[in-house]
Amino acid sequence: MADAVATKPEPPSASQHLPAAVFDELEIVKEPSNLFHQTIEQVLVAAQLVGLRHHQQIILAQPANEVMVHFPVLMDDGHHDLFKGYRVQHNNALGPYKGGLRFHPDIHLDDIKALAVLMTMKCSLVQIPFGGGKGGVKCDPSQLSNGELMRVTRRFASAISSIIGPDYDIPAPDVGTNAQIMAWFADTYANLNPQHERHDTMRIVTGKPVEWGGSLGRLKATGQGLVDVLREMLPELGIDISKMKFSLLGFGNVGGWAGRLLGDLGATMVAVADHTGAVHNDGGIDPQLLAEYVTETGGVRGYREAESISEDDFYGVPVDVFIPAAMEQMITPQKASLINAKVFAEGANAPSTPEGDVILMKRGIEILPAILCNAGGVTVSYFEWVQNKSSLYWTADEVDKRLNTHMVQAARRAKLARTKYDVDMRTASFCAALEQIGKVYDLRGIFP
Numbered sequence: 001m002a003d004a005v006a007t008k009p010e011p012p013s014a015s016q017h018l019p020a021a022v023f024d025e026l027e028i029v030k031e032p033s034n035l036f037h038q039t040i041e042q043v044l045v046a047a048q049l050v051g052l053r054h055h056q057q058i059i060l061a062q063p064a065n066e067v068m069v070h071f072p073v074l075m076d077d078g079h080h081d082l083f084k085g086y087r088v089q090h091n092n093a094l095g096p097y098k099g100g101l102r103f104h105p106d107i108h109l110d111d112i113k114a115l116a117v118l119m120t121m122k123c124s125l126v127q128i129p130f131g132g133g134k135g136g137v138k139c140d141p142s143q144l145s146n147g148e149l150m151r152v153t154r155r156f157a158s159a160i161s162s163i164i165g166p167d168y169d170i171p172a173p174d175v176g177t178n179a180q181i182m183a184w185f186a187d188t189y190a191n192l193n194p195q196h197e198r199h200d201t202m203r204i205v206t207g208k209p210v211e212w213g214g215s216l217g218r219l220k221a222t223g224q225g226l227v228d229v230l231r232e233m234l235p236e237l238g239i240d241i242s243k244m245k246f247s248l249l250g251f252g253n254v255g256g257w258a259g260r261l262l263g264d265l266g267a268t269m270v271a272v273a274d275h276t277g278a279v280h281n282d283g284g285i286d287p288q289l290l291a292e293y294v295t296e297t298g299g300v301r302g303y304r305e306a307e308s309i310s311e312d313d314f315y316g317v318p319v320d321v322f323i324p325a326a327m328e329q330m331i332t333p334q335k336a337s338l339i340n341a342k343v344f345a346e347g348a349n350a351p352s353t354p355e356g357d358v359i360l361m362k363r364g365i366e367i368l369p370a371i372l373c374n375a376g377g378v379t380v381s382y383f384e385w386v387q388n389k390s391s392l393y394w395t396a397d398e399v400d401k402r403l404n405t406h407m408v409q410a411a412r413r414a415k416l417a418r419t420k421y422d423v424d425m426r427t428a429s430f431c432a433a434l435e436q437i438g439k440v441y442d443l444r445g446i447f448p
């Protein structure tokens, strides 16, 4: 009979820690255009730089849980449609899983997994006690009536109710979802609980309406956080925020607020593009007036105080800061070669393809990464959750001050990592996030 206490295998050598070796070990067949594979690769490169232990690398290279649900919804014309929903829980070493819910016709499991990984990194970088998650429903909210949207939300909330919890996994809004959808979600979850426990369940989601448990400052939080990061980072790049020109790809929640808040600081918005078209005015576009126009018409197309331009011309407008605030992977190498900016400040998650990234870097454009720039949303989500837990609500000023502290400290941690490891800001931000996760894993150990 073989010896029960077999000799312990040698720990893997450093060379075995290359991302490719981790992919092989986990039997992940790398596809270059797969956002999850791209994201994991970036994380693993940073993990090697910080010397993250091998077992921690393989834990982070896969989500802890991936749940896919199918649920029927009664449509207005009386028939039932079957919808597909996702909830991915990547890692909860630092605290409950946290991440948005996206309602979009073009969502896929691997994209949700990538976004969940980025949430883990983001929460660690801004040092809030949350892990990473993400979810959503494959649907086009613009094609659903209000009643259908509510029933999709309620059935989805019910379908995933057993795998989430106010201290376990806390969703939030993302593309295609908003405060109203969060209110329906929280109300459904509350009603699935015994009467006497319902009151304490509203923090099952953040991004709720201010009238029912939401935090002041949450709506603008991602744009505000981006502006806080720019204020910290631009002086060292020789850019005076009050005199700079910027352009925005995407003028929704993140782009719209970033535009208005930068305008308040004196910066000039010269070009904006969204899914309807692109507009340009070198003398400046008033962000507030454009926001009102977009609310009225649904997009920037046809805005009279600026000239309508082609997509390619939009990318070529000379600016100090270009802010992508639309969808993932929009900046292809062709678009990257057109961008005429000193700084690329990522409001959207993973806005450029890896090849696009290379071109931006080769052209000397400073990339300020999404896990730093757009972490303001989850930070104020954390504040909302804390306020719900304590039933004590903060003023808008208090929220802004606390947010600023988290964002500035995160930017400084990323800058320190940039010097320590001699890398670009994207890698440095992952390094800073991973140092924290590594320390916590070392302290906690692996159960049992």
Ligand code: NAD
Binding pocket: 173, 174, 175, 176, 222, 249, 250, 251, 252, 253, 254, 255, 273, 274, 275, 276, 299, 325, 326, 327, 328, 347, 348, 349, 374, 375, 377, 378
């Ligand atoms: P949103 O739906 O409010 O706005 C999206 C914007 O992108 C719209 O202006 C839309 O017209 C534009 N857009 C969509 N497809 C486009 C296309 N093909 N070409 C040009 N423009 C296009 O979404 P949002 O909440 O502002 O989120 C934008 C990005 O920021 C997403 O990547 C999201 O994950 C990320 N993000 C959002 C938050 C948040 O708090 N809202 C937080 C962190 C990260």
